[in-house]
Amino acid sequence: MDAHQKGELTEAAVLAELKRHGIPVLTPFGDNQRYDMVVETPAGELLTLQIKTGRLSNGVITFHTKSQHTNAEGNVYKYYDGEIDCFIVYVHELGTLYLVYINEFDRRISLRVENPDQPDPSINWADDYEFDARWPPSAHRIRSASHGRAPAVEPVSERLQERLVPFVQVDDEPYHFVACDDSGTQHRIRACSGSVVDGRIRFPTRDSDAIDVYCVHCSETEEIYLVADDEFDQSISLRVHPPDQPDASINWGDDHRFDERWPP
């Protein structure tokens, strides 16, 4: 089934389900509106809806929360912020309908229908979003937006310049810089941001032979740390706050400060 046909089938299924509930439905004339339908609540409130097809994969329902179009500059993506009230998601595999308010998530939301291998408090259970359970609309919860990490390339670049380290910045590689030490040895550096969790700085690592060292910028400690790729197998953390119990295996952040570790 092609994409357009599937989208139309979804709209038809949603319309049928709404009518089955006896809900008054208005559809816009033409196709130049940001919403697909308008429904009237029992309280007389009008809600603008965007209909989406839900994808069921690995026990999780996902759907696209933005529109995409193409212009001379390429693909353009636009979110529906302030333009609709909620998404109605129909999952063909399950034949189920879900109601998700636009202010319940930031940029994307996944609805889980099967138990995960590992519990996670951030899981959004599909049952909680089933249309039948949520209609008529009531007060809805608002999730806080996730906090992104600050880009690390710039602070690392500044530090290399401060230390008068000769380097070039590169794109499209797992590493961001190639820097030379005093002996002329080149080091491929990946810049990444770290955040303090339970007294430890954690940062994402890559399984790549093309990275010699990581430069980890931590905004909480306002410090840059240097960790060689061969210091760990898959991941490592740097402790910046003392633990309750001493442990010889602790990797102390102070021992990994860039200024004291360069050259690696």
Next chain:
DNA sequence: CATTCAGGCAGAATTCGGGT
């Protein structure tokens, strides 16, 4: 040119499991 669904990669946050 506009719109849909689909998939992949990487980042952020959290929990689990093995080692001490």
Next chain:
DNA sequence: ACCCGAATTCTGCCTGAATG
């Protein structure tokens, strides 16, 4: 009991195929 590293989950961004 506590620590660290590994594993897992959700999210953001991007690209592509297909169609009208």
